[in-house]
Amino acid sequence: METKNFICINCPLGCPLTVTLDGGKVVSVSGNTCKRGEAYAVKEITAPARTVTSTVRVAGGERPVVAVRTKTDIPKDKIFDCMAVINTVEVPAPVRIGDVLIGNVCGTGVDVVATANNWAVG
Amino acid sequence: MKRKIVIIGGGPAGLAAAAAAVEAGERDVLILERDTHLGGILNQCIHNGFGLHTFKEELTGPEYAARFEARVRELHIEYQLGTMVLSISKDKVVTAVSREHGLFTIEAQAIILAMGCRERSRGALNIPGFRPAGIFSAGTAQRLVNMEGYMPGREVVILGSGDIGLIMARRMTLEGAKVRVVAELQPYSGGLKRNIVQCLDDYGIPLKLSHTVTEIHGKERVTGVTISAVDERLKPIPGTEEFYSCDTLLLSVGLIPENELSTGAGVRLSRTTNGPEVNESLETNIPGIFACGNVLHVHDLVDYVSEEAAAAGRAAAKYVNEGESAGEEKAIRLVPAGGVRYTVPVTVRPAHMPDTLTVRFRVGNIYKNCYLSVYFGENRVVHRKKQVMAPGEMEQITLKKADLQNVDFDTITITTEEN
Numbered sequence: 265m266e267t268k269n270f271i272c273i274n275c276p277l278g279c280p281l282t283v284t285l286d287g288g289k290v291v292s293v294s295g296n297t298c299k300r301g302e303a304y305a306v307k308e309i310t311a312p313a314r315t316v317t318s319t320v321r322v323a324g325g326e327r328p329v330v331a332v333r334t335k336t337d338i339p340k341d342k343i344f345d346c347m348a349v350i351n352t353v354e355v356p357a358p359v360r361i362g363d364v365l366i367g368n369v370c371g372t373g374v375d376v377v378a379t380a381n382n383w384a385v386g
Numbered sequence: 387m388k389r390k391i392v393i394i395g396g397g398p399a400g401l402a403a404a405a406a407a408v409e410a411g412e413r414d415v416l417i418l419e420r421d422t423h424l425g426g427i428l429n430q431c432i433h434n435g436f437g438l439h440t441f442k443e444e445l446t447g448p449e450y451a452a453r454f455e456a457r458v459r460e461l462h463i464e465y466q467l468g469t470m471v472l473s474i475s476k477d478k479v480v481t482a483v484s485r486e487h488g489l490f491t492i493e494a495q496a497i498i499l500a501m502g503c504r505e506r507s508r509g510a511l512n513i514p515g516f517r518p519a520g521i522f523s524a525g526t527a528q529r530l531v532n533m534e535g536y537m538p539g540r541e542v543v544i545l546g547s548g549d550i551g552l553i554m555a556r557r558m559t560l561e562g563a564k565v566r567v568v569a570e571l572q573p574y575s576g577g578l579k580r581n582i583v584q585c586l587d588d589y590g591i592p593l594k595l596s597h598t599v600t601e602i603h604g605k606e607r608v609t610g611v612t613i614s615a616v617d618e619r620l621k622p623i624p625g626t627e628e629f630y631s632c633d634t635l636l637l638s639v640g641l642i643p644e645n646e647l648s649t650g651a652g653v654r655l656s657r658t659t660n661g662p663e664v665n666e667s668l669e670t671n672i673p674g675i676f677a678c679g680n681v682l683h684v685h686d687l688v689d690y691v692s693e694e695a696a697a698a699g700r701a702a703a704k705y706v707n708e709g710e711s712a713g714e715e716k717a718i719r720l721v722p723a724g725g726v727r728y729t730v731p732v733t734v735r736p737a738h739m740p741d742t743l744t745v746r747f748r749v750g751n752i753y754k755n756c757y758l759s760v761y762f763g764e765n766r767v768v769h770r771k772k773q774v775m776a777p778g779e780m781e782q783i784t785l786k787k788a789d790l791q792n793v794d795f796d797t798i799t800i801t802t803e804e805n
């Protein structure tokens with residue numbers, strides 16, 4: 265049996281989680297305040313994932329960039345691949361919250377969507 | 387011009403206060419915002435983690451702001467953008483200026499202060515050296531990267547472990563910068579634990595506690611900084627100097643409520659929070675002037691700003707419709723003790739409080755395995771075990787109206803206890 269310690273990142277409570285493992289398999293999770301903490305601990309060991317937030321260039325908009333996110337979390341080891349794609353894209357204004365700007369980023373099955381509006385000017 | 391409720395600031399606090407005031411039945415509400423958009427600082431906080439309490443989902447800053455903006459539009463609440471409030475008088479005359487209307491005044495029946503806070507700057511830190519380019523507050527860098535699409539540097543050192551600094555450590559890393567180190571003067575981080583994990587640990591960025599910048603190198607542009615360890619009295623220890631090359635230094639060393647307008651109106655400020663001292667209705671010492679959000683005290687979570695601001699909005703609506711609460715009435719004083727640095731509010735008038743009242747506060751140090759206690763007069767009524775309390779994380783307790791009727795004590799003490 266081995267144990268691993270994590271800080272849960274689901275919410276600002278930041279619960280200290282202890283995961284007990286047996287041969288790489290999760291036996292138990294303790295220290296969590298809610299169910300999300302348990303799910304996070306298991307995922308952090310088996311398939312760690314993060315939501316990526318960044319900006320995409322906008323042509324002809326009121327601002328040069330618009331804020332974006334991956335719609336859900338993506339595998340942690342794809343973060344920089346995802347950023348590389350995000351940084352090659354430029355979209356025309358207007359952009360509305362929720363618009364899909366990049367579909368299925370890096371084959372993750374997750375879209376990159378706008379999280380702010382950027383209206384056309386001129 | 388005469389208005390019932392004027393709200394100074396169209397950020398998260400102002401928007402939530404406006405919506406709540408209208409929902410409480412007062413239609414004559416005007417928001418004054420100096421920026422060209424509503425939403426305030428949320429517009430540049432493009433990271434996720436907002437709204438878990440309010441909407442039970444994880445939103446980014448702009449998405450969270452958009453929900454409240456939509457509500458403000460639904461309720462047809464009037465707002466003026468590009469409008470800078472210059473002063474507020476004791477009798478609640480607001481003087482403002484905008485390109486559209488020039489200089490103008492509004493006689494308000496009630497005012498809600500929702501101006502937010504600003505960042506502590508280098509000038510407040512006393513780091514010796516030249517004044518080269520490349521030194522930014524973390525929030526300025528955040529605006530440059532996230533809204534202007536401009537990277538302020540490539541090799542970065544961050545002083546201070548406030549949340550904006552941690553968030554910017556990750557953001558700059560994602561955009562290809564090398565973040566060398568985050569130095570924190572205190573022996574603990576000023577930011578949320580989750581941000582240390584997902585902004586520093588995820589990217590292998592070291593956090594040096596009990597360290598500070600003792601010299602900034604470079605004449606035209608920053609070329610590096612010297613970081614030293616500090617002792618228990620936070621004084622640099624000679625011989626511990628270490629040089630870090632960098633072209634950019636970000637400062638994330640605290641936020642200060644922006645209260646120039648408040649003091650001009652005669653609003654009394656707390657020396658601990660630098661925000662107004664308020665009662666249970668979030669009303670300042672000037673009747674009819676209310677305060678909420680980061681201008682009142684700096685929050686970690688926008689969800690709590692919204693909650694607090696809504697309470698201020700309801701209280702302002704009640705004030706303009708029912709008039710000033712008359713006569714001498716019982717007010718119970720909230721006393722912070724032990725590790726508790728302050729409370730918001732500072733007084734509670736049981737007759738005016740809602741059925742349950744949230745009291746928010748911060749502790750001044752890290753407290754592990756201790757108790758959080760509440761005393762009604764001399765009588766301990768809450769004794770709650772806490773695994774850990776930290777200055778970077780706001781705490782709260784709830785007071786019930788039913789518990790405070792016809793009582794003979796006039797103080798409620800909130801304190802930390804070892805056992």
